[in-house]
Amino acid sequence: MDQSVLTEIKCPQCYLLADLLSEEGIYGIFGLPTDQLLRKKRRIFIHSLGAGTINALLDYLLEDEIISQENMNKVRDENDTVMDKARVLIDLVIGKGSKSCLKFIKHLCEEDSQLAAKMGLHKGEVE
Known part of the structure; x- marks a missing residue:
C-alpha cells in the first residue's frame, strides 16, 4: 500500500500508526494489524454502537466500496436488534x-468519537 492512500485515510484524532507497514498489513496502536485490533475491540463495539451510527457507517462503507449494497441491506434489514446489526457489520x-x-476506524472516529475513545482508538473529544 502506498503512502498516499495512508495519508488519505489517516485520522488525526486516531491513535492509529498507519504509516507503520509490514508484509502482514497495517498496524495500529497495539502493534496488531487493524483487522486483529478490531477483533479485540469487537465486544465493546457491539455493546456500545447506536442505531444512528450504524446507518452512518453503512453509508460511508458503501461509498468507499468496502461493502456492497447487498451487504448493506443484509446488515440493515436482516437483523432485528442494534447489537445484531453491529455484530454483522464489524464481522x-x-x-x-x-x-x-483502517478506513472503518477512521469513519468511526469521525462519526462517534466517544465510542472510538471507549475502544481505545481515538483521543476523545478535543476542546
Whole structure:
C-alpha cells in the first residue's frame, strides 16, 4: 500500500500508526494489524454502537466500496436488534482486511468519537 492512500485515510484524532507497514498489513496502536485490533475491540463495539451510527457507517462503507449494497441491506434489514446489526457489520469489515479496517476506524472516529475513545482508538473529544 502506498503512502498516499495512508495519508488519505489517516485520522488525526486516531491513535492509529498507519504509516507503520509490514508484509502482514497495517498496524495500529497495539502493534496488531487493524483487522486483529478490531477483533479485540469487537465486544465493546457491539455493546456500545447506536442505531444512528450504524446507518452512518453503512453509508460511508458503501461509498468507499468496502461493502456492497447487498451487504448493506443484509446488515440493515436482516437483523432485528442494534447489537445484531453491529455484530454483522464489524464481522463484514474485519473480513475485508486491514486497509478496509483502517478506513472503518477512521469513519468511526469521525462519526462517534466517544465510542472510538471507549475502544481505545481515538483521543476523545478535543476542546
